[in-house]
Amino acid sequence: xxxxxxxxIALQLFAGLALGAIYVLFAIGLSLIFGMLTVVNFAxxxxxxxxxxxxxxxxxxGGNFWLCxxxxxxxxxxxxxxxxxxxxxxxxxxxxDYPLLLTFGLSYVMVxxxxxxxxxxxxxxxxxxxxxxxxxxxxxxxPLYRLFVIGATAVVLLALWLFLxxxxxxxxxxxxxxxxxxxxxxxxxxxxxxxxxFGIGTAIAGFAGLLAAPLQGVIPEMGGTILAxxxxxxxxxxxxxxxxxxxAGLLVGVVVSMTSLFAPEMAKVSIxxxxxxxxxxxxxxxxxxxGLMS
Amino acid sequence: MDGxxxxxxxxxxxxxxxxxxxxxxxxxIASLVVLVFPLLMPFTALAVxxxxxxxxxxxxxxxxxxxGLLSFGHAALFGTGAYLCGxxxxxxxxPWYAAIAIxxxxxxxxxxxxxxxxxxxxxxxxxxxxxxLSQCVYYLFYQAIDWTGGENGLRGINVRxxxxxxxxxxxxxxxxxxxxxxxxxxAAFFVLSRILASPFGAVIEAVxxxxxxxxxxxxxxxxxxxxxxxxxGGFCGLAGALQALHLSIVPIEILHYDxxxxxxxxxxLGGMGTFFGPMVGAAVFLLLENLVSLWTVHWQLxxxxxxxxxxxxxxxxxxGTLISRGRPK
Numbered sequence: 001x002x003x004x005x006x007x008x009i010a011l012q013l014f015a016g017l018a019l020g021a022i023y024v025l026f027a028i029g030l031s032l033i034f035g036m037l038t039v040v041n042f043a044x045x046x047x048x049x050x051x052x053x054x055x056x057x058x059x060x061x062g063g064n065f066w067l068c069x070x071x072x073x074x075x076x077x078x079x080x081x082x083x084x085x086x087x088x089x090x091x092x093x094x095x096x097d098y099p100l101l102l103t104f105g106l107s108y109v110m111v112x113x114x115x116x117x118x119x120x121x122x123x124x125x126x127x128x129x130x131x132x133x134x135x136x137x138x139x140x141x142x143p144l145y146r147l148f149v150i151g152a153t154a155v156v157l158l159a160l161w162l163f164l165x166x167x168x169x170x171x172x173x174x175x176x177x178x179x180x181x182x183x184x185x186x187x188x189x190x191x192x193x194x195x196x197x198f199g200i201g202t203a204i205a206g207f208a209g210l211l212a213a214p215l216q217g218v219i220p221e222m223g224g225t226i227l228a229x230x231x232x233x234x235x236x237x238x239x240x241x242x243x244x245x246x247x248a249g250l251l252v253g254v255v256v257s258m259t260s261l262f263a264p265e266m267a268k269v270s271i272x273x274x275x276x277x278x279x280x281x282x283x284x285x286x287x288x289x290x291g292l293m294s
Numbered sequence: 295m296d297g298x299x300x301x302x303x304x305x306x307x308x309x310x311x312x313x314x315x316x317x318x319x320x321x322x323i324a325s326l327v328v329l330v331f332p333l334l335m336p337f338t339a340l341a342v343x344x345x346x347x348x349x350x351x352x353x354x355x356x357x358x359x360x361x362g363l364l365s366f367g368h369a370a371l372f373g374t375g376a377y378l379c380g381x382x383x384x385x386x387x388x389p390w391y392a393a394i395a396i397x398x399x400x401x402x403x404x405x406x407x408x409x410x411x412x413x414x415x416x417x418x419x420x421x422x423x424x425x426x427l428s429q430c431v432y433y434l435f436y437q438a439i440d441w442t443g444g445e446n447g448l449r450g451i452n453v454r455x456x457x458x459x460x461x462x463x464x465x466x467x468x469x470x471x472x473x474x475x476x477x478x479x480x481a482a483f484f485v486l487s488r489i490l491a492s493p494f495g496a497v498i499e500a501v502x503x504x505x506x507x508x509x510x511x512x513x514x515x516x517x518x519x520x521x522x523x524x525x526x527g528g529f530c531g532l533a534g535a536l537q538a539l540h541l542s543i544v545p546i547e548i549l550h551y552d553x554x555x556x557x558x559x560x561x562x563l564g565g566m567g568t569f570f571g572p573m574v575g576a577a578v579f580l581l582l583e584n585l586v587s588l589w590t591v592h593w594q595l596x597x598x599x600x601x602x603x604x605x606x607x608x609x610x611x612x613x614g615t616l617i618s619r620g621r622p623k
Contacts, residue, residue, distance in 0.1 A: 040418050090606060096418050097364050101562065102605045104555060108598030116592055224551055228429040231422035239419065265437055272430035276411050279423065283414040 010139040012261045013254060018146035020253020021153035022215075025208035026226055027233040027245040028160065029201035035177045035240035036197040038096055039088060043103040044205050044230070045223025046110035051076045051206025052213040052222060053114055056123055065128035068210060069152070076206025077199045084198035089191065107223070114220045122219030149211050156204065157246065164242075173197060177240070232275045238288025247286060313620070320569045321487035325480040327573075329473075338468035340584060342475055344576045346537050349479050351560040351572030352486060353529030358558070359567030360490065361522045362502030367424030369553035370408060370431040371527045373544075375401040375534025380448040380544045381441055390453045394478070394535045401531015402524055404431070409523035413516055425554065432549040447545040451538055465539075475536050482529055487569070489525065498522050502567075559601050565614030574613045 026048060033041050041047075054075050055068040063071070087106065091098040127145045134141035164170035176183045176193050184190045209222070216222065233252050237244030252271050260267035278285060316323060328345065335341040354368050379397030382388040388396070408431075412423040435442045442448050456463040456474055463470050489495050500508040501518050509515050538544050547553065556579075564575020582600070586593040608615055 034418075038418075040422065087602065087606070094609070097421075098605055098609065100364070100418065100421060101558065102602055104558070105598045105601035105605060108555075108594050109602070112592050112595035112598065116595070225429075228426050228551065231426045235415070235419065235423060235426070268433040269430055269437075272426060272433075275423070275426055279411050279414050 007139045009258075009261070011142060012257050014137065014139075014142055014150075015146065016254035016257030017250060018149045018215075018253070019257055020250035021150050022208055022212045022226070023230060023233050023252050024246050024249030025153055025156060025204055025211070026230045027237065027249050028157070028242050029204040029208070030230055030234060031237075031240055031242055031245045032204075033198055033201040034234075035242075036173065037088075037092075037099075037194050039099040039103070039198075040096075041103050041198075041201070042100055042227070043083070043107040043110060044202070045225075045227035046107040047076055047080060047202045047205040047223070048209035048212075048226060049114065049218075049220060049223035050079065050110060051209030052125070052218045053118060053209075054206065055210040055213055056118075056125060056218055059126075065131075069207070072210045073203040073207040076209075077203025080202025081195060081199040083202070084195050088198070089195075092191075092194075111220050111223070118220070120220065122217050122222075125213035125218050127214040145214055149215070152211060156207065160200075160204075160242075169196075229271060232271050234285070235275050236278045236285055238285030241285070241287035244285055244287035313617075317569075321480075321483040324483045324570060324573065328476050328480060328483075332469065332472050338472050340580060342468070342472050342540055344573075344580050345472070345475055345479050346533050346540060347557075347560060347580060348573035348576035349482055349536070350530055350533035351557050351564065351576050352482065353526045353533060354557045355561045355566065355568075355572045356486065356489075356498075356526045356529065357523055358561060359565075359571070360495075360498050360502065361519060363519065363523070364418075364421045364558075365412075365424040365523075365526075366421045366551075366554050366558065367408060367412075367426075367428030367431075368526075368530055368557050369549050369551065370424075370428035371401050371405050371530035372534040372537070372553060372557070373435070373549035374404040374431065375531030376538040376544045376548050377435060377442055377448060377534075378531075379535035379538040380451045383451050383453065383538075384448060385441065390456060390539065394532070394539070397535025397538070398528050398531045401527040401529075401534065403527075404531070405524045405527020406520075409520045409527075413520050413523065425551065428549070428554055429551065432546075432551075435549055436546055442544075442546070445546060447543050448538075449543050451542045451544070453539050453542070471540065475540065478532060478536060482532060486529065490569070494518075494521075559597065561611075562601070562609075563604055563611055565611030565617075568611070568613050568617065571611055571613040575611065578612060 026044065029047075030041060030044050033039055033044075051072050054072045055065075058068050058071060059065070083106065087102055088099050091102060131145045131148050134143050135147065136142075137147070164173060172183065172188055172193055176188070176190055180190050183193075212222075212226075229252065233245060233248045236252065237246075237248030252274065255270050255274055256267055259270040263270075282288075331344075332338050332341040335344075350368070350372050353371070354365065357363050357365050357368075375397040378400035379393045382393035382396045383390070408424060408427045411427060412420055415423050436444055438444075453465050456465045456470075463474060465471055465474065490498075497508065497513050497518050500511070500513065501515050505515055508518075534548070537548070560575040560579045561572050562575070563579055564573065565571030579597075583593055583597065586596045590596075604611065610618060
């Protein structure tokens with residue numbers, strides 16, 4: 001009995017990591033955008049949802065899943081670029097609340113447009129054939145697709161890390177997050193950098209939506225729930241910190257997964273309890289910088 | 295938004311202008327409007343809705359407009375007021391006035407709980423933390439099926455007559471229902487106006503205008519924020535309790551994220567930090583919703599687009615824009 005439940009716990013831990021991987025992808029986009037632009041993107045959930053629907057329509061038009069993995073982030077990121085350029089840019093310098101309110105209104109418009117195009121009811125999203133089934137990971141059989149989600153997230157994180165740390169454009173982004181004034185003085189067009197960061201952040205959100213689609217299906221409201229949970233992740237990890245988002249995302253995934261094993265009725269509430277605990281003990285989060293809070 | 299309505303001076307000199315007169319007697323003026331309002335509306339049920347949402351937005355505006363903290367979790371305060379009022383009637387068999395008192399108290403307590411956690415963060419974090427905590431409240435009420443009815447909502451809040459000083463008022467009559475609810479809303483106007491005109495009201499606005507300076511002047515900024523948030527919970531709890539009596543059911547959607555979002559839209563549409571703004575916003579928002587839903591079910595598209603236009607071009611809202619034009623220089 002003890003050995004069995006230990007295996008079960010290990011399996012559940014992996015399931016938590018797969019769930020956490022989605023949180024991580026969602027939250028790093030949110031964090032990247034906030035760290036650079038000081039915009040809390042309330043439409044991030046809507047971009048996530050659009051990613052899932054974009055994948056769905058590409059599959060219906062006869063595309064395959066692997067093509068979607070490349071095309072969906074491009075489409076959603078391109079849409080993000082348009083949104084930043086037309087709607088968010090006029091609001092810079094007008095106070096931190098306005099971009100937040102605008103993206104909030106935008107999320108209503110995006111969700112309703114998807115309802116008009118695809119209907120109010122959801123769609124199932126088939127797991128690609130090659131990723132169906134389960135593999136033995138030593139402690140038991142684990143769904144292959146969830147393993148794929150963890151792997152894909154790791155690839156995105158690695159790519160993002162290389163981009164930010166090893167390229168000259170990444171250097172500009174990191175400098176811009178620290179002090180946009182100085183970066184501007186040095187002759188960099190900061191507004192262009194902000195545009196691209198918003199595009200990258202929303203592209204990752206679209207990618208996360210696509211990855212989550214086979215796990216939970218596709219409905220217009222799918223972005224609202226994860227937005228609240230991603231806020232928990234950013235509060236726990238520290239706003240604007242990518243490392244914090246990764247660690248906290250995985251932690252939140254594992255906490256949800258573990259409580260649904262031991263006390264299923266508390267699964268939804270547990271992450272908010274975690275957030276409350278962090279707020280009491282360390283209000284700025286694991287890696288939060290005090291300066292970003294005000 | 296620089297203090298569109300100033301707290302009136304405590305020296306009661308003759309009013310220098312119509313604007314000062316209107317500011318000093320804002321609660322009475324608002325009450326008069328509320329009394330004649332149903333005569334202007336196409337149907338009374340809409341007027342009741344506007345009244346309740348206006349009160350809800352009034353409570354929200356205290357936190358966002360006057361204190362300067364953006365909360366995305368006010369549904370938790372509104373919904374808790376509604377649920378506890380309903381539970382008092384359905385499960386405890388209490389009379390309507392006790393149920394309303396319990397609703398207000400529940401709003402205050404919920405605001406204290408959320409406030410104590412959310413106030414620990416600052417700036418933009420506040421919106422995120424309040425939203426997450428209200429989502430938590432949603433799940434808690436959703437799971438307490440024995441008390442709240444879970445997904446089906448809390449049914450059976452049947453208040454047919456209201457006994458006041460020996461009179462039996464027929465609560466099923468729409469006009470009487472309107473004026474019973476209006477009595478509570480008018481009381482809320484006077485309480486809010488009194489709070490804003492008090493020295494504490496001046497501190498609330500001082501914290502919004504310049505936190506550092508308020509702290510340097512010796513005011514406890516954190517405590518001011520907490521107290522204001524709790525007071526806001528009282529207004530929203532009252533609005534929720536009235537909503538429960540009006541609908542005679544509390545749907546679980548009352549605690550949903552959308553209910554928090556609607557009040558942000560209503561308050562911004564009307565005018566943040568203005569006394570009349572929330573009521574104006576509620577009237578415009580609900581009339582718009584009614585009109586648009588006559589020809590399309592996708593009213594959220596129109597509402598979202600109008601809200602975005604407001605944020606981009608009219609951040610002062612309808613009432614805020616009007617008074618900044620009409621205000622004597």
